[in-house]
Amino acid sequence: MYSKMVILRFPQTTVQKPIVCYLAKDYDLIFNILNATVLPRKEGFLVMELSGSRKNFNLGIQYLKDQGVQVQSPDQEVKRVKDKCTHCGACTAVCPTSALSVERPEMTVKFDQNICSVCELCVPACPTRAMEVRPTNKVFFE
Ligand code: SF4
Ligand code: SF4
Structure with a gap:
């Protein structure tokens, strides 16, 4: 979905x-x-x-x-700061859209911003504060 x-x-x-x-x-x-x-x-x-x-x-x-x-799109978007991510997987448990998911067999966490609904649930769930909310003003269709 x-x-x-x-x-x-x-x-x-x-x-x-x-x-x-x-x-x-x-x-x-x-x-x-x-x-x-x-x-x-x-x-x-x-x-x-x-x-x-x-x-x-x-x-x-x-x-x-x-x-x-x-x-x-909303005036905010969620981004991942790659250097801060330890691929612990905590964010994947709270992400309702599967924008954050575990890739197997590497067991790394992938972030697909295209399916992120900007619910922000991952922001407090991330122990290293790798998920950040930033302003944006992207227009889908002019
Ligand atoms: S919770 Fe944070 S550190 Fe853990 S995988 Fe998600 S973004 Fe990376
Ligand atoms: S903001 Fe919500 S939908 Fe987007 S990655 Fe974080 S938990 Fe998933």
């Missing part, structure tokens, strides 16, 4: 349409809305976690774009 936090900005013309409902209906995606606001100029602003297959996630993002919705 792919899971990622996304920030959606709806233009004034689409704010009344049930666009997000179609993510579940047509793309089999699960969404968990964390914040929803209508801005003074009637644009909509939504922060949510979107989960499903990677293919459907990408199709759903493309659908949003086709509707005129701007899709951004």
Whole structure:
């Protein structure tokens, strides 16, 4: 299951349409809305976690774009400081998306940032403080 936090900005013309409902209906995606606001100029602003297959996630993002919705990643991302990581594996027990996983037979811990949902659970779980939250402002689709 792919899971990622996304920030959606709806233009004034689409704010009344049930666009997000179609993510579940047509793309089999699960969404968990964390914040929803209508801005003074009637644009909509939504922060949510979107989960499903990677293919459907990408199709759903493309659908949003086709509707005129701007899709951004959160303003934070989680990075691993490689020099600090001892590959102890503690973070893999708390990671809900398997972005952190043990590679066998080497028994090293791999970090796939592409499937990280920025839940931050690994940050306090890491004894060497190798997992860090940093600011970002990446746009998925312009
Ligand atoms: S808990 Fe920290 S040190 Fe241990 S494997 Fe994860 S990132 Fe590396
Ligand atoms: S923030 Fe850490 S625990 Fe959460 S999904 Fe990303 S790697 Fe996994």
